[in-house]
Amino acid sequence: MKATVYVTIKQNVLDPQGTAVQGALHSLGFNEAKKVRIGKYMEIELDTNDRNEAEARLKAMCEKLLANTVVEDYRFELEG
Amino acid sequence: MKATVYVTIKQNVLDPQGTAVQGALHSLGFNEAKKVRIGKYMEIELDTNDRNEAEARLKAMCEKLLANTVVEDYRFELEG
Numbered sequence: 001m002k003a004t005v006y007v008t009i010k011q012n013v014l015d016p017q018g019t020a021v022q023g024a025l026h027s028l029g030f031n032e033a034k035k036v037r038i039g040k041y042m043e044i045e046l047d048t049n050d051r052n053e054a055e056a057r058l059k060a061m062c063e064k065l066l067a068n069t070v071v072e073d074y075r076f077e078l079e080g
Numbered sequence: 081m082k083a084t085v086y087v088t089i090k091q092n093v094l095d096p097q098g099t100a101v102q103g104a105l106h107s108l109g110f111n112e113a114k115k116v117r118i119g120k121y122m123e124i125e126l127d128t129n130d131r132n133e134a135e136a137r138l139k140a141m142c143e144k145l146l147a148n149t150v151v152e153d154y155r156f157e158l159e160g
Binding site for chain 1: 086087088098101104105108110111112113114115116117118119120121122123124125126127128134137140141144145146
């Protein structure tokens with residue numbers, strides 16, 4: 001079963017990496033880039049076929065390791 | 081117009097960050113995590129309403145700055 005996890009910085013938290021990328025885009029002439037937010041994208045191959053179990057385990061992985069829930073949000077999709 | 085950009089490491093390229101996260105998951109007891117690949121996820125607010133123009137500009141941004149096309153793939157979605 002394949003999982004895709006998205007970890008994003010919460011809306012009210014500063015994103016210095018996004019600000020830096022926006023600055024770099026502007027200096028390259030891409031002035032239409034008004035706001036840039038950067039997150040993480042993870043593909044995880046899970047050795048289970050039980051969807052409910054996979055969801056519970058993924059939630060635990062996100063809470064414990066993949067996301068810092070103080071400043072980040074996460075969501076995931078399961079397929080297969 | 082809002083763009084979402086996904087940058088992933090090409091399939092045949094080593095992903096040390098993914099390997100490290102997989103090791104950390106295993107040491108936390110998540111032995112079902114068989115393969116982990118890590119990429120970047122970007123949300124970009126574009127100051128344009130022309131979809132074709134936005135696509136062309138995003139492609140240029142990815143090629144020039146957001147992705148290293150030697151070792152990374154990218155794809156993007158546009159909405160609004």
